[in-house]
Every structure is written in structure tokens, then in C-alpha cells.
Amino acid sequence: MKRILLINLLLSIFLAAPAAYGKERVLNVLYTGSLQGELEPCGCSPKTDFGGLARLSGYLKENKKKLSPNILIDAGNFSGEDTPQGRLKTETLLKAYGIIGYDAVAFGKREAVFREDFLSHVSKKNRIRAVYDSPHYTKSIMTKKDKLNIHLGTNPERYEKGKVNILLSDTDISDAETIKGWDVIILSSGEEIEEPLKANGTIIISGSQRGKKLGILTLRFDNAGNIKDYRHRWQPLGSDIREDKAVRSVLNDYDLRVARLFKEDIKPLTEAKYLGVEKCAECHQPFVESWKKTKHAGAFSSLERVGKSFDPECVICHAVGFGEGGFYNMEATPGLAGVQCEVCHGAGREHLPVMEKPLQPVTEPVCLKCHTKDRSPDFSYESYREKITH
Numbered sequence: 001m002k003r004i005l006l007i008n009l010l011l012s013i014f015l016a017a018p019a020a021y022g023k024e025r026v027l028n029v030l031y032t033g034s035l036q037g038e039l040e041p042c043g044c045s046p047k048t049d050f051g052g053l054a055r056l057s058g059y060l061k062e063n064k065k066k067l068s069p070n071i072l073i074d075a076g077n078f079s080g081e082d083t084p085q086g087r088l089k090t091e092t093l094l095k096a097y098g099i100i101g102y103d104a105v106a107f108g109k110r111e112a113v114f115r116e117d118f119l120s121h122v123s124k125k126n127r128i129r130a131v132y133d134s135p136h137y138t139k140s141i142m143t144k145k146d147k148l149n150i151h152l153g154t155n156p157e158r159y160e161k162g163k164v165n166i167l168l169s170d171t172d173i174s175d176a177e178t179i180k181g182w183d184v185i186i187l188s189s190g191e192e193i194e195e196p197l198k199a200n201g202t203i204i205i206s207g208s209q210r211g212k213k214l215g216i217l218t219l220r221f222d223n224a225g226n227i228k229d230y231r232h233r234w235q236p237l238g239s240d241i242r243e244d245k246a247v248r249s250v251l252n253d254y255d256l257r258v259a260r261l262f263k264e265d266i267k268p269l270t271e272a273k274y275l276g277v278e279k280c281a282e283c284h285q286p287f288v289e290s291w292k293k294t295k296h297a298g299a300f301s302s303l304e305r306v307g308k309s310f311d312p313e314c315v316i317c318h319a320v321g322f323g324e325g326g327f328y329n330m331e332a333t334p335g336l337a338g339v340q341c342e343v344c345h346g347a348g349r350e351h352l353p354v355m356e357k358p359l360q361p362v363t364e365p366v367c368l369k370c371h372t373k374d375r376s377p378d379f380s381y382e383s384y385r386e387k388i389t390h
């Protein structure tokens with residue numbers, strides 16, 4: 001009796017095995033696209049605190065088994081602007097991509113603005129497998145995963161018969177829907193596609209803008225290697241995900257380099273346009289005392305806490321008059337740190353000689369310069385204004 005059971009058991013394993021391994025092949029297409037230079041979220045609000053390369057890497061490492069077999073692709077438009085800081089960002093991104101181990105990184109319109117030798121140099125240095133529909137570049141690559149022959153291309157006309165064809169493109173959805181012959185198209189246009197679209201037998205997906213989530217398209221193949229069906233889900237990259245230390249250190253290094261970049265060219269203030277809260281306190285002490293109790297007073301400390309007090313992209317909203325003759329850094333202009341009086345009431349220089357002259361009226365648009373949807377999703381003028389009454 002026991003013997004028969006055992007034979008039955010072995011038999012069923014034997015019979016089940018080919019079904020699981022021989023016929024049904026699976027591939028997880030893990031994709032990003034349209035990162036737009038976002039190395040990590042600013043952390044201005046818990047509601048929008050998603051994304052970041054250290055979390056992405058941490059998630060992939062921690063779920064390696066679960067996600068296997070997979071192919072990891074960036075569909076393009078990842079880089080920063082063509083400015084000194086933007087180039088630092090782009091270098092940092094590609095360094096992180098190298099550590100994370102992307103199978104392919106496509107170049108799109110955002111990448112096209114750089115001098116070509118810059119991107120090719122940085123890509124080579126970080127062993128990035130770049131694909132780009134442009135002369136002097138590899139336009140497509142072949143790779144094998146779980147015995148599947150995969151063709152990753154960037155030229156819409158050039159799909160390869162008999163392969164799993166994945167097109168990486170920065171075109172928009174309506175254009176993508178006219179492209180024929182590909183199994184999957186991954187877009188980096190920044191347009192959001194919640195659930196995959198289907199057009200001409202092609203599955204169309206699009207990378208989450210600014211890398212807030214990782215896309216996971218699971219393809220199932222039949223015996224002949226044709227896609228039988230698919231599933232799709234988004235993995236949000238929230239603060240609950242443990243960061244990868246190696247990528248974190250690359251991001252920290254970026255912060256140091258940004259700080260150095262801006263330390264090198266300290267410009268003396270030509271003319272003090274902003275007076276700073278200490279000056280206002282001479283005549284408006286009670287207002288200053290109650291302002292000190294608002295979060296605006298501590299806005300610069302928030303940046304120091306997260307190591308970003310030298311990053312102009314953050315300082316612009318966390319200090320007075322940055323880039324317009326106001327705050328520069330803590331050494332040069334310590335009195336203008338934080339969201340001070342003059343951010344809302346206007347530069348004080350004109351107020352002092354003629355104090356009766358009305359200052360700029362404080363209205364909602366003044367707040368919205370900083371309380372944008374992404375940074376401050378809960379902002380409502382009424383409730384927020386109440387909180388800063390002074």
C-alpha cells in the first residue's frame with residue numbers, strides 16, 4: 001500500500017514536472033522609464049515619498065528569487081538636464097544603473113541633448129548596455145533568459161522574427177499604437193498607462209514618471225515560445241523598502257559633489273535686497289515670535305537633516321530669495337535660511353525707508369510657488385493659512 005502511494009507520488013511529480021518546466025516558460029519584464037533625473041524623492045510629503053534608486057535596488061535584491069527569471073530594462077528619458085548639476089545627476093544615475101545591473105538602458109529625447117562623448121564615456125565606465133536609435137550606437141541587443149531569445153530594440157521597423165521582441169521607445173502612446181510586429185513596447189514618454197494596452201497584438205506599457213514605481217510585466221509562453229498570456233502589476237517604491245547600501249553611497253557621493261560644485265563659485269552679494277528676520281524683529285518682535293513656532297522657521301534644518309542643504313534644487317523653496325540675491329549658503333548668508341518673512345511679504349529693502357508703503361499682498365499664488373502638488377499634496381489655502389497665523 002505504502003509502495004503504491006510512493007509510486008503514485010513519484011509518478012505525479014514526474015508528470016507534473018514537464019508542465020511546470022518544459023511547456024510553461026515565464027519571463028518577468030521589470031521596467032522603468034522617464035525617470036527625468038530623479039535620483040530619489042525629496043521627502044517633502046509622505047504622500048509623494050515614492051521612488052529612488054536605492055529603494056529600487058533594495059527591492060530587486062530582496063526579491064531576487066521571486067522575480068526570477070527576469071529582464072531589467074530602462075526605456076529612456078532617465079537623465080537630468082544638460083547643466084553641471086544635471087550632468088552630475090546623469091553620471092550618478094548611470095553609476096547606480098551599473099550597480100543595479102540593468103540588462104539594457106535606452107537613450108531617448110532627454111539623452112539626445114548631451115554631447116555624445118559624454119554619455120558614451122559614462123556608459124562605458126559603468127558597463128551600461130546602452131541602446132539608442134542613433135548613428136554610432138548599438139540600436140538593439142540580443143539576450144537569453146530561461147532559454148528565451150530576447151531582442152531588445154530601439155528602431156520600430158526592425159523587429160526580429162522568431163524572437164521575443166521588446167521595443168524601447170520615447171514616442172507617445174498614439175504613435176506606439178500604430179507600430180507593428182513587436183511583442184512588447186515599453187515607452188518612456190512619461191504618459192501613465194495604469195493597465196497594459198493592447199494594439200496590433202502588441203502589449204504597450206510605459207515607465208512610471210520619476211521612477212515612483214517599478215513596472216512588472218509577467219509574460220507566459222507556450223511551447224513554441226509565443227506569449228500565451230500576461231499579468232501586470234506596479235510595485236510602489238515607498239519608504240517601507242529597505243535601501244541598498246551600495247546605491248545609497250553613490251547617492252550620498254552625489255550630494256557631496258553637488259555641494260562642492262556650488263562652493264566653488266561663491267558669489268559675494270552685490271546688494272542686500274533681503275534684510276532677514278533679525279532685522280524685522282527689531283520692530284515686529286511679536287510676529288517673529290509666533291513665526292518661529294511655524295514649520296517655516298525650521299525649513300532649512302529639514303534640509304540639513306537629510307544632507308541636502310547644499311542642493312540648489314532644494315534650497316530654492318527652503319530659504320529666502322535663493323538665486324535672486326538672497327540666501328546663498330550657511331557661510332555666506334546664515335541670516336536668510338528658512339522660509340522667512342520676506343518670502344511672503346516681499347523684499348524688505350523698499351519697506352524700510354517708507355514703512356507706510358504697503359507691502360506686497362499675501363495671496364494664495366504666493367504659497368503655490370512652493371506648495372506645489374508634488375511637494376505639498378495636502379495644501380489647501382484656508383487650512384494652511386490658519387496654521388501660519390502670526
Ligand code: HEC
Nearest residue numbers: 275276279280282283341342345348351355356357358359
Ligand atoms: C524700523 C522698524 C521696522 C522694520 C525693521 C521693519 N518694519 Fe515692517 N513695519 C514697520 C512699521 C512702523 C509698520 C507700520 C506701517 C504703517 O503704519 O502702515 C510696518 C508694517 C509692516 C507690515 C504691514 C504692511 C502692510 O502692508 O500693511 C508688514 C507685513 C511688515 N511691516 C513686514 C516687515 C518685514 C517682513 C520686515 C523685515 C524685512 C519689516 N517689516 C521690518 C516698521 C518696521
Ligand code: HEC
Nearest residue numbers: 295296298299302317318339343366367370384385387388
Ligand atoms: C518659499 C517657499 C514657500 C512659500 C512661498 C510658502 N511655503 Fe509653506 N512651507 C514651505 C516649506 C519648505 C515647508 C516645510 C517646512 C519644513 O517642515 O521643513 C512649508 C510648510 C508649511 C506649513 C506646514 C505644513 C505642515 O506639515 O504642517 C504650512 C501650514 C505652510 N507651509 C503654509 C503656507 C502658506 C499658507 C503659504 C502662503 C501664504 C506658504 N506656506 C508659503 C515653503 C513655502
Ligand code: HEC
Nearest residue numbers: 042043044045302306308313314317369370371372375376
Ligand atoms: C517647489 C518647492 C520645494 C522644493 C523644490 C523642495 N521642497 Fe521640500 N518642502 C516643500 C514644501 C511646500 C514642504 C511642506 C509640505 C507640506 O507639509 O505640505 C516641504 C517639506 C520638506 C521636508 C519636511 C518634511 C517633514 O518632515 O515634515 C523635507 C525634509 C523636505 N521638504 C526636503 C526637501 C529636499 C531634500 C528637497 C530637494 C531634493 C526639497 N525639499 C525641495 C517645498 C519644496
Ligand code: HEC
Nearest residue numbers: 277280284287288291296339340341343344345362388390
Ligand atoms: C508663509 C507666508 C508668511 C510668512 C513667512 C510671514 N508672513 Fe506675515 N503675514 C502673512 C499673511 C498671509 C498675513 C495676513 C495678511 C493679510 O491678512 O492681509 C500676514 C500678516 C503680517 C503682518 C500684519 C499685517 C497687517 O496688515 O496687519 C505683519 C506685520 C507680518 N505679517 C509680519 C511678518 C513677519 C515679521 C514675518 C517673519 C517673522 C512674517 N510676517 C512671515 C504671511 C506670511
